[in-house]
Amino acid sequence: MSLMRQVWLLVLSVIVLACSGSVVVSVWSARSYLENQLALKNSDNAQVLALSLSQQGGEPALLELALAAQFDTGAYRSIRLRRADGQVQIERVAPAVPPHAPAWFVSLVPIESHPGVAQVSSGWNALGSVEVVSQPVFAYADLWRSAQHTGAWMLLLGLGALGVSTWVVRRLRRALGAVVEQAEALTQRRFVRVPEPAAPELRRVARAMNVMVERVHRQFTEQADEVAHLRQQAHFDPLTGVSHRSHFLARLSTELSSEDGMATGRLLLVRALHLTEVNQRLGHARTDEALQQLAKLLSEPVGASVPVVVGRLNGADFAAILPVVGGAAAGLEAFTGQLREGLAPFEGLAVALSVVIWHHGEEVAAVLSRADATLAAAEAQGDYACQLSDQSDPEQGEPGGEDSWRRGIQAALQQQRVQLLEFPVVDRQGRLLHQECPLRIQLKEGGPFVAAAHWLPLALRTGMTAQVDELAVLLGLAAIERDGQPRSINLSPHSLHASGFVGRLRRHLAEHAGAARRLSVELDESALLISPATVGDLCRQLRPFGTRVGLEHAGERLASLRPLLESGLDFVKLMSSMGRGLSGDERRTALLRGTAQMLHGLGLATYLEGVTELSDLPDVWTAGVDGATGPAVKVR
Known part of the structure; x- marks a missing residue:
């Protein structure tokens, strides 16, 4: 049971117990009061009746007449005249009158009508005693009305207390929710700050986590500045800046x-x-x-x-x-x-x-x-x-403009003239981390399957990237279900803005839940620079399915990507130019090492694309890279 639910139950229990207890105490206090008043009434009536009977001179007929007259004028349950030896001389008993209150109330709150007793005498001679017992019907009516009024007031007070408690608990829930969301964000590698709540206990927790987040931000800034400096030294001409x-x-x-x-x-x-x-x-x-x-x-x-x-x-x-x-x-x-x-x-x-x-x-x-x-x-x-x-481009696409390109891509998708290539990403021990799977499309029937470099500009101009990426994800899921190998699919940043694309993606992942946990998707580095909120939302949408999200072709602007701290990404693939010619180049190796350390500080796995030379691999692993792909790496 959640903490807030326990707080709600505690608040409700306290309100219910307090109101119920108040009603019970009030009813029992009123019952005691009414019993005392009824006993006093019986005693007073007995004294008055005894005085009246004492004036009859002990004549039985007069005594009976006076007792009957008194019995008929009041709501009495019984009146008895006893002789001096205790024997009943005259008795009047009335049938029980149903009280003006529910039977369950009468059984739960009984009212005792204690008899009033007074001595009857004639001169100095004691004739006996009279015992008067009144009907409690009016006491029950008064007690029932009192219970109803008290219950109504307690209900109103309880509702008011419940309203105030709801407001207080909701404030606590928002404050606690913010702290919990911050804690969850930290587990998802999203380093976000939250306002400090008013509650002292939560304030200390939020302050501690904000301090940690601030430390991570400061560490990232320092490392980013260092990486930028190393990049300037490793990649740029010191005189001209290019x-x-x-x-x-x-x-x-x-x-x-x-x-x-x-x-x-x-x-x-x-x-x-x-x-x-x-x-x-x-x-x-x-x-x-x-x-x-x-x-x-x-x-x-x-x-x-x-x-x-x-x-x-x-x-x-x-x-x-x-x-x-x-x-x-x-x-x-x-x-x-x-x-x-x-x-x-x-x-x-x-x-x-x-x-x-x-x-x-x-x-x-x-x-x-x-x-x-x-x-x-x-x-x-x-x-x-x-x-x-002047050389013409042999792969400029079909003549006829955008409509022709759209028809060509649509036909290729409908006829499944597509294929996923597989480039293994391995760790330093040669173990497979995942297969990187770029999509190739056969634009012309019977023609070659061309790389995204040829068809992606056409898909962008015709607004078809979402359809292409959706098919690529389905092919990746099907391939995972066939052999169980983890795979990574490239997505265009433009697809994330297409209507319904992320929703369809979630549906496909839900339908292939087992394969979804071994699937990764990659976005170009520019996606985080242009629309960091969209990338962060994609990470949150896909995380429940176990699907990882990463950046590809990263490195040129990585140190300036402050949204890395709040995106929730799982890995970053550094562009191949950062790993080429590492052997013997200390400045480029230092840049790669600094970049890997910066990303590891954010909890991000770091991979390197396109390693072509075996001589560069030792420096790649020494720099702390978690995995690499390219012609030089092999799966063992």
Whole structure:
């Protein structure tokens, strides 16, 4: 039985006992009073009757006449005249009169009519005694009315006390509920504060937990600041503030290989020309300012394309990864003009630009080779020359626009032209933690099953991500029921905002309760940044089914994600670029270790995506990562 229910029962019991006790005490006090009054009445009547009989001179006829007259004028149960020897000389007895009160009340609260006795004499001679017993019918009527009035007043008082008690208990329940919810939140890795209740006992508990939550917040802030500092050292060029070569190439590799990255994109290379002459003429400090200005300009949008990441490959070469948005030529012409205007204060400095299109699945070396060749051609043309390698995208989707794409995806879903891939996530002992299962769709009947990098933009534009994700979850549950292996399904953040999606997801989990406990779902890191309340609600909705919720592709903005403290997530998967090239790189290893420690401090399991090199695994496990996936890991 819950504590609040016990408090309610205690309050109700006290009110009922107090009111009932008050009624009982009042009734019994009134009964005693009425019995005393009835006894006094009997005694007075006996004295009056004895005086009347004493004046009859002892004549039997007169005595009987006077006694009968008295009996007929009052409500008497009996009147007896006894001789001096105790024998009854004259007696009048009336039948019992039913009282004006319920029979159960009469039986529970009997009223005794004690006889009144007085001596009868004639002169100095004692004739005997008279005994008078009155009917208690009126006493019962008065007692019943008194009991009704008392009961009504006690009922009103009890209801008032109950109302006040309800208000007090509800205040206690809200205060206690807040403390309980905070305690439950802590068990769910949600570190939330609550207002301190007025009750001193609960206030001490709430204050203690708030202090602990505040300590966790402070520890997270300190670790996040440390991780941000380590990230700055490990990933960024100290002069320009953009990514250095190894981090940029790791990000490029991630975009090329990620299942749900971009299907196609552009690689922009920019080379600062005449840098040696500028350094000799303007000086080292002014040249550094020129490079910083160039890095800042490269971080600006190129036409309608916002750079995904900007990097410095060497002293004079910069690069940017751009999504394919709009026409490339017009955007590059305007961007080149921005570069010319922005670098005008640095006399003699110029740039050459090249842009190549890459497709999902290509090798980094092949893309860089094309970009370098195109940049060489641009450099040969002179200052501010721009060379575009025009390559069409073989996987742009079906012609015909959104309606055609929608029909193609719907047909693939209806005909079950989908498949879940399986990439094992293992711990340091090689034990399977779960299978990561990205969804692939056969957009054209008989064609290849393509990765999310190709179909996800189409699904987003046509508003079909919820249908795709729902099918992926059903496939994952069915696969778990077949072999019992835990699996993790990727969900699009857009699906969480689709009407009824979470409700349908809960229904599927309820129908497959056994498999649901071995299922995990993953959301992109951006979901927690854009809509933390939605992510937190998803965690609370799925927790009763035992389904775990995690973030994937995390790392770039992880230290700034304060909602991590209140989301209730179960695990975080760090993006593959954080684990590439760890071997021999102490700064990147320190960053990974600091990130893992920060997440462990919040009770979150930490996994690393896309480990490609066996030489990196020892550093991955040394950094404290709980699990890893990628070509380099194997299930033992």
